[in-house]
Amino acid sequence: MSVLVLLIPVTFCLGLTGLIAFLWNLRSGQYEDLSGAAERILLDEHDAPAGPVAPPPPHGPRLSTRTKE
Amino acid sequence: MVEGLTIAERRTAMIMLGVAALVGLVMAALGRGDPMGVHGFIVIGAALTLFFVVGSKIYEPEPSLSRFESYYDDPTKVGIILALIWAVVGMAVGVWVALLLAYPEATIDAPWASFGRLRPVHTSGVIFGFGGNALIATSFHVMQRTSRARLSGQLSPWFVLIGFNLFCILAATGYLMGVTQSKEYAEPEWYADIWLVVVWITYFVLYMRTLARRSEPHIYVANWYFMAFILVVAILHIVNNLAVPVRFTTAESYPVFSGVQDAMTQWWYGHNAVAFFLTAGFLGMLYYFLPKRAERPIYSYRLSILSFWGITFFYIWAGSHHLHYTALPHWVQTLGMTFSVMLLVPSWSSAANALLTLNGAWHKVRDDAVLRFMVLAAVFYGLSTFEGSFLAIRQVNSLSHYTDWTVGHVHSGALGWVALITFGSFYAVVPLLWRREGMYSWRLVELHFWLALSGTVIYVFAMWNSGIIQGLMWRTYNEAGTLRYSFLETIPPMFPYYVARTVGGALFLLGALVAFFNIWMTIRATAPRQPAGVSDYPTDAPAPDGNVPAE
Numbered sequence: 001m002s003v004l005v006l007l008i009p010v011t012f013c014l015g016l017t018g019l020i021a022f023l024w025n026l027r028s029g030q031y032e033d034l035s036g037a038a039e040r041i042l043l044d045e046h047d048a049p050a051g052p053v054a055p056p057p058p059h060g061p062r063l064s065t066r067t068k069e
Numbered sequence: 070m071v072e073g074l075t076i077a078e079r080r081t082a083m084i085m086l087g088v089a090a091l092v093g094l095v096m097a098a099l100g101r102g103d104p105m106g107v108h109g110f111i112v113i114g115a116a117l118t119l120f121f122v123v124g125s126k127i128y129e130p131e132p133s134l135s136r137f138e139s140y141y142d143d144p145t146k147v148g149i150i151l152a153l154i155w156a157v158v159g160m161a162v163g164v165w166v167a168l169l170l171a172y173p174e175a176t177i178d179a180p181w182a183s184f185g186r187l188r189p190v191h192t193s194g195v196i197f198g199f200g201g202n203a204l205i206a207t208s209f210h211v212m213q214r215t216s217r218a219r220l221s222g223q224l225s226p227w228f229v230l231i232g233f234n235l236f237c238i239l240a241a242t243g244y245l246m247g248v249t250q251s252k253e254y255a256e257p258e259w260y261a262d263i264w265l266v267v268v269w270i271t272y273f274v275l276y277m278r279t280l281a282r283r284s285e286p287h288i289y290v291a292n293w294y295f296m297a298f299i300l301v302v303a304i305l306h307i308v309n310n311l312a313v314p315v316r317f318t319t320a321e322s323y324p325v326f327s328g329v330q331d332a333m334t335q336w337w338y339g340h341n342a343v344a345f346f347l348t349a350g351f352l353g354m355l356y357y358f359l360p361k362r363a364e365r366p367i368y369s370y371r372l373s374i375l376s377f378w379g380i381t382f383f384y385i386w387a388g389s390h391h392l393h394y395t396a397l398p399h400w401v402q403t404l405g406m407t408f409s410v411m412l413l414v415p416s417w418s419s420a421a422n423a424l425l426t427l428n429g430a431w432h433k434v435r436d437d438a439v440l441r442f443m444v445l446a447a448v449f450y451g452l453s454t455f456e457g458s459f460l461a462i463r464q465v466n467s468l469s470h471y472t473d474w475t476v477g478h479v480h481s482g483a484l485g486w487v488a489l490i491t492f493g494s495f496y497a498v499v500p501l502l503w504r505r506e507g508m509y510s511w512r513l514v515e516l517h518f519w520l521a522l523s524g525t526v527i528y529v530f531a532m533w534n535s536g537i538i539q540g541l542m543w544r545t546y547n548e549a550g551t552l553r554y555s556f557l558e559t560i561p562p563m564f565p566y567y568v569a570r571t572v573g574g575a576l577f578l579l580g581a582l583v584a585f586f587n588i589w590m591t592i593r594a595t596a597p598r599q600p601a602g603v604s605d606y607p608t609d610a611p612a613p614d615g616n617v618p619a620e
Contacts, residue, residue, distance in 0.1 A: 001329070001330070001333070001397070001398055001401065002330060003326055003330035003331075003333050003334055004333070004401070006308070007308075007333065007334065007337055010304065010308060011337075011385050011386065014300075014301060014304060014385055015382055015385070017300070018297075018378070018381045018382060022378055025288075029286075030287055030288060031374065033287070034370040034371050034374075035366070035370065036287075037287040037289065037290075037370055038360070038366035038367050038370035039366045040285065040287070040289075041214070041215055041289055041357065041360065041361065041366075042360065042361065042364065042365075042366060044214060044217075047139075047140065047214075047501070048138055048139050048140065049137075049138065049139070049140060049213070049217055049218050049219045049284065050217035050218075050284035050285070
């Protein structure tokens with residue numbers, strides 16, 4: 001079953017990617033307000049992107065109003 | 070559609086299409102007399118058609134900068150229509166091959182019309198054509214809304230959508246010409262596979278870049294499902310399609326693995342295609358559209374996150390349950406079986422989470438057929454994941470494997486879960502995207518619901534019966550200790566079930582046609598009405614000049 005030499009590492013790597021993503025989630029505060037996160041998708045009276053809408057120049061500043069909570 | 074692009078973007082698009090046409094020309098020249106040459110002409114035809122579509126509008130007025138103040142919905146709209154076209158084509162071929170099993174003479178004497186060539190057109194048509202387009206379209210919609218950000222590119226969403234459909238066309242036409250690498254759900258040959266890698270990586274980059282510019286700090290759980298779908302499908306596709314072309318002028322290749330190694334790779338891919346293509350992505354749909362439609366948050370957001378990580382970590386190990394009682398080492402089979410049984414936990418927590426969300430809102434389920442589509446999808450998700458864990462147990466598998474029970478299981482997932490959540494989501498999103506008050510006809514939505522439900526139930530019950538009868542007949546011994554029935558003798562008893570399956574499939578197809586008609590009429594409805602008090606409409610401002618969402 002030489003193919004397992006490939007498949008098991010690939011599968012582990014995918015698992016590791018998942019684990020890193022999960023740890024990033026925990027540390028970056030993604031899970032700090034779960035009920036708020038569930039509710040917020042229901043609030044969109046303006047069906048438009050949020051934030052100051054400077055049309056992104058090709059190499060301009062990032063279009064984001066990400067706020068730290 | 071073209072009107073939403075600037076002149077510079079239209080030029081870039083034309084250059085890309087020109088390059089695509091040249092690639093097609095090279096394929097046509099190299100692959101003379103081979104299906105690859107025909108595919109070259111298909112690529113040229115598709116690229117030139119789009120080239121003239123863009124070119125004929127290149128000096129139309131440009132969109133104003135205010136396009137950045139709205140979501141980019143044009144690719145979603147086209148994706149929905151393409152998904153519906155593929156649904157009708159794929160399901161129609163499915164009904165035909167179902168009919169062939171009951172009445173083998175229902176064919177025409179042409180090589181392309183043989184069962185072995187039509188069957189992958191059905192499977193790829195519904196999984197990739199219908200399911201894939203639905204996933205791309207809804208993932209664009211959900212990601213933008215939950216991130217409160219516009220897609221990061223102007224051309225790349227089109228590249229992903231059109232490129233993916235080109236792959237589907239190459240796949241389907243290839244099967245009809247006899248092109249296949251004989252791997253179930255991964256039949257297309259090497260050049261189509263390479264093309265899909267390019268498209269899929271673009272999709273992943275587009276998704277990550279859009280997430281990176283989100284205005285909403287939290288990444289909603291649906292996006293995690295979509296991300297897992299995109300990332301894992303990329304890896305699976307690449308590993309399973311590692312192959313060496315026989316020569317670069319024909320549609321022929323040899324996989325780098327052989328024998329049981331190849332089988333293991335194939336089912337590692339095959340089961341995870343079910344997991345990440347047909348489950349994770351559609352769970353993303355469920356976790357967004359069900360709460361939106363029910364107008365209440367998901368019952369337990371914490372549980373939704375737990376089930377996401379559970380599914381991600383468990384599913385990838387389950388593939389070897391497809392190879393019970395084969396040359397695969399016993400411990401690998403047991404590993405796959407164990408993970409398959411454990412999968413029941415995250416699967417059922419998703420299904421339960423969806424159903425519990427409706428606590429206190431069941432009157433909406435009674436009144437609203439769209440919500441009922443989604444609820445029924447969650448029910449079928451729960452049923453088919455239970456059945457899946459059950460069938461993966463070695464002793465059960467000894468009865469069910471190679472019988473129609475497997476086919477029934479797949480269709481309870483594909484019709485009951487995947488197709489119903491997709492249609493429910495489409496009915497929810499189409500009026501929003503095209504700025505309509507509602508669907509053209511609610512009666513037709515209701516009709517579709519009952520057609521889909523009855524079709525699925527008839528189909529699945531027919532296959533349960535035929536599968537179990539088959540399995541039992543195959544394992545019946547006589548007093549002498551030899552098999553009681555020859556294989557041929559087990560076929561005639563299947564006849565009534567095969568007829569029933571065709572009827573069930575035809576009802577489901579009829580439902581898809583009703584959906585197509587209803588959605589088409591909704592889009593064509595004149596004078597878009599702006600309702601009051603309905604969310605998800607950009608009602609607070611008149612449409613920016615020259616940037617009215619195209620019909």
